[in-house]
Amino acid sequence: MRAPLSWLREYVDLPAGTTGREVAAKLIAAGLEVETVERVGADITGPLVVGRVLEIEELTGFRKPIRYCAVDVGAAGAESGEPQRVICGARNFVVGDLVVVALPGAVLPGDFAISSRETYGRVSEGMICSAAELGMADDHSGIIVLPPGHEPGDDAIELLELRDEILDIAVTPDRGYCLSLRGLARETAIAHDLPLRDPALLDVPVPNEDGHPVRVEDRAACDRFTARVVTGVRPDAITPVWLRRRLEKAGVRSVSLPVDITNYVMLELGTPLHAYDRARLEGGIGVRRAEAGEELVTLDGVKRTLHPEDLLITDARGPIGLAGVMGGAETEVLTPERDPETDEWRGTTEIVVEAAHFDPVVIARTVRRHGLTTEASKRWERGVDPEATAAAAQRAVDLLVGLAGGIADPGVTHVGVMGVPRTLRLPADHPDRVAGVAYGRETVARALQRVGCDVYGTDELTVTVPSWRPDLTDPNDLAEEVIRLEGYENLPSTLPRPPAGRGLTPRQRLHRRVGRALAGAGFVEAPCYPFLGTAALDALGLEPDDPRRRTVTLVNPLSDEEPHLRTTLLPGLLAALRRNEGRGNHDTALFETGLVFRPTGEEPAAPRLPVDRRPDAEAIASLDAALPHQPRRVAAVLAGLRDPAGWWGPGRPADWADAVETARLVAREAGADIEIVADRHAPWHPGRCAAVRVTVDGEVLTAGHAGELHPRVIGAMGLPPGACALELDLDLLQRASEGPVRAPGVPNFPPATRDVALVVDASVPAGRVEEALREGAGELLESLRLFDVYTGEQVEEGRKSLAWALRFRAPDRTLTAEETAGAHDAAVAAAAERTGAVVRGA
Known part of the structure; x- marks a missing residue:
């Protein structure tokens, strides 16, 4: 809402020299959102x-x-x-x-x-x-x-x-009365503690039987309808400069004097009006719901098929307007034009002014059905003062008489009854308890009276709400009025007192540990939106029956291209990898930890929760049961160089082994013992994909996969060649952990290191050999590391050499050569027995 300061001064006697910025500061303190204060004409000087x-x-x-x-x-x-x-x-x-x-x-x-x-x-x-x-x-x-x-x-x-200053105010839905100079002037007067000259206080004639006939069939949707007639309007009457300038400053284009007057009154009083050419009306005006198959050509020239729930303005022929939204083209006030033969002006000379009050919900639904938002509908949706309809009609009649030379017809039509004022019960100390400030009864009553309420009572107040404030519906609304008028800046700053707790949950601690470990390993966290589309699942190469294709579909998604909740973290991370590649970041390592949504299709329907009270435990449990399974997962993607190039030599590109090692890093942070086995699983390369398995309660489960992405996936998603990825179930790793993860202690005795090269069949996984070495070496084995894999002339065809570094240490003594040799030989013997390994060169 654009409000010229010169227009506001017509209703409020602001002190001389008061600037628009000073007024804006007062209104902002009172809770309004003043976006800008525009100074127009400041750079113009005469003559x-x-x-x-x-x-x-x-x-x-x-x-x-x-x-x-x-x-x-x-x-x-x-x-x-x-x-x-x-x-x-x-x-x-x-x-x-x-x-x-x-x-x-x-x-x-x-x-x-x-x-x-x-x-x-x-x-x-x-x-x-x-x-x-x-x-x-x-x-x-x-x-x-x-x-x-x-x-x-x-x-x-x-x-x-x-020269003027224009305040541009973003009016929130609960303050529809501020979509008028009357409402903004009231707020300005309250903020400056000045009296208001209410432009709606007009002498209105008593309704009689001589007015234009009106019949309202749906009193729930239209509880009041006032019709006034003005005859003798001069077609050549033009909009005066002062009125046209006020419309321009408020952002409204001048059309013709009758239309400009209805727009002016709407901006002034907040009540939308409509003017009909009386000569183009047939019979009386009616208000009813649309019938099936009816059509209407609105003022914008569009033929609209009407819905049975649309509220219409009609005459004897049928629809002549969408009530509260836009009038029809057949009865619009004609634009004045000069007759080329007689040189006389032609146009509308008799006008019927409509001032009604419509139900906000009915108008809002009509607007959304037809995609037709107008200045009038914006006001109806937010609530219009029902007691101002007669005053708005009178104001329009006065302007048509004064500016267009018209004659006010003595007939006054008013359909409807006077509304009953709404009253609320408010404990006098309720605002005190809401704000934590001792206002007192007198302060509360004075603040409510300033906004137009009538207040009676002592300990419990009876508050009569003014007709222009439909947003005041319960005691908390009244408390808010008191708080904002007394100043939000006067509210004390107090820290909340949280209840005693136990700190982070184990799930939260694991989430943080994994994030810190990945960041320390050179990964950058890249949180992504939890939405995906079918195209992303197709690009991953998932089979039609893949569980990841069973998704939760949003009723009102942010994007029609991504209407589902994610079942995997990879699409978002891979899209981020593609964006980085396109912007020149070729060496990339990204990770994300977050929830995925895995519905089973057997979830019960969600219950409809009450809005008038807190749901009970049973209702909350039913709501939780309707939610899909939401495991916490971690995913990472790599591309480009893993080790940078330098004077020490060329860089090393990231490959599937880096993805597997990252999976090991995550498992170590979870304290889980994992097994790495070859697997085939989309979207990974079938020959470079590893499954990460864990044992939970004696059952071997797959916690995720790691490796190089399939070339078709890389091509479909526009990723750099050789891109790698991993995705693991953190909740499953936590279940497989062996208790709390303990920090390693500082050893007191030196280690003993022995190397061994074992030759095994090429089909034997290195993980099986490692498992055998670890079990055979016993408790003295501190760590073992695979540092070489060799196939070539010195090894038989179909076999490979695996070289391991074994580190032994005892916590209470320095190991002897015999103890080290014994543990080493036991490890080799176990590997030979389980995998057929032979010591290379033996």
Whole structure:
């Protein structure tokens, strides 16, 4: 809502010198959202005056038509009473018209200085101005032609209200009354503790039987309807400058005087109006719901098929408007035009003014069905003062009589009954308990009275809510009014007292440990949105029956392309990898920990929870049961160089082994003992994919996979060649852990290291050999590391050599050579027995 400060001053006597920024600060403190304060015309200096065109000389011989005009500017001329000679290219004015003239010495917006200068072979003593040149509008099509009633030499800056400050206010849905100057003036008056001149306090005639006939069939959707008739309207009446300027500053385009008046009253009082051409109406006006198959051509020229729930304005022929949204084209007020044969003006001379009150929900649903948002519907959706309908109609009638020469018809139609004021019970100390501040009964009552409430009572207050505040529906709303008027800045800052707890849960601790470990290993955390589309699952190469294709579909997704909740973390991370690759980050290591959503299809329907009370434990349990399984997972992706190049040699590209080692790192942080076995699982390369298995309660389960992505997946998703990834179930790793993870102690005795190279069949996994060595070595084995894999001439075909480094240590003594040799030989013997391993060279 754009509110010119000069318009606000009409209703509130602000102190002289009060700036728009000062008013904005007060309104912000009162809870309104003032986005900007625009200063218009501050860069305009005079002389800028009204001029009357006396002569027009057409200059020829130039590429465009040029006119040399003599303009009477009154006493502002160079010689008192002498006309100014001005060059102008516009052609929308004639001799005798009043125009706006910038004389030498004036400065227009954009620091455009006006001076006398020779052009087109003549001396131009100023400039005849267009609206765009004065910063009033973007229209460059012609200069401003003023209506009669002004004298040459009048100050055009004051006449056109060129200097002003405009407050642009974002009105929240609960403060619909602020979509009017009346509402904003009330807030301004309250903020400055000044009286308000309410523009809705008008003398309204009593309804009678002589007005335009109106029949309302749906009183629930339209509880009031006022109709007034104005006859004798002059078709040639034009909108006065002051009214047009106020509309322009408020962001509304001038159309014609009757339409401008209805828009002006809507901005002033907040009640949308509609004007009908009485000559184009057939019979009385009706208000009813639409019937199946009905159509309506609205003012925007669109033929709309109506829904049975649409509320319509009708006459004897059928629909003539969508109630509260937009009128119909058949009964619109005609744009005035001059008859070329008689040179007389033609247009609407009899107008029926509609001022009604519609149900906000009905209007909101109509707007969404037709995708048709208007200035009127914005106000109806937020709530309009039902008691202002008669005043709004009277204000429009007064303006039509005063500005268009019309005659108010004595008939006044009013359908509906006066509303019953809403009352609320409010304990006097309720705002104190909400805010934690001792306001007291007198402060509470005074604050509520300032917003228009009537307050009675002592310990328990009876509060009558004003008709323009439909948002005040319960005691907390009233408490909020007290708090905001007394100042949010006066609320004390107090820290909440959390209940005693046990710190982080084991699940949270594991989440943090894994994140720190991956960050320490060179990965960058990249949280992604938990949404995906079918295209992403197709790109991963998942089979039709893959459980990851069973998704939870959102009713109202952020994007139609990603309507499902994710069942795997990989699509988001791989998309982030692709973006990094496209922006030149070729050596990338990303990770994410988060929830995935794995529905079984057997979840019960979610219950509808109550809104008037807290749900009980049974309702919450039913809601939890309806949710899909949500395991916490960790995923990582790698591409490019894992070890950078330098003077020490070339870099090493990331490969499947890095993904597997990262899985081992995560398992160590979880304290889980894992087994790495070859597997085939989308989206990984079938020959470079490892399954990570754990044992939980005696059952071997797959916790995830790691390896190089399938070439088809890399091509489909636009990833760099050789990209690798892993994804593990953190909850499953936690279940497989052997208790709390303990920090390693500092050893007191030295280690003993022995190497061994074992030759096994090429089909034997290194993990089986490692398991045998570990069990055979016993408790003295501290660690073992595979440091070489060899196949070649020195090893038989179909076999491979695996070289291991074994580190032995005892916690209470230095190992002897015999103890080390015994543990080493036992480890080799166990590997030979289980895997057929032979010591290389033996």
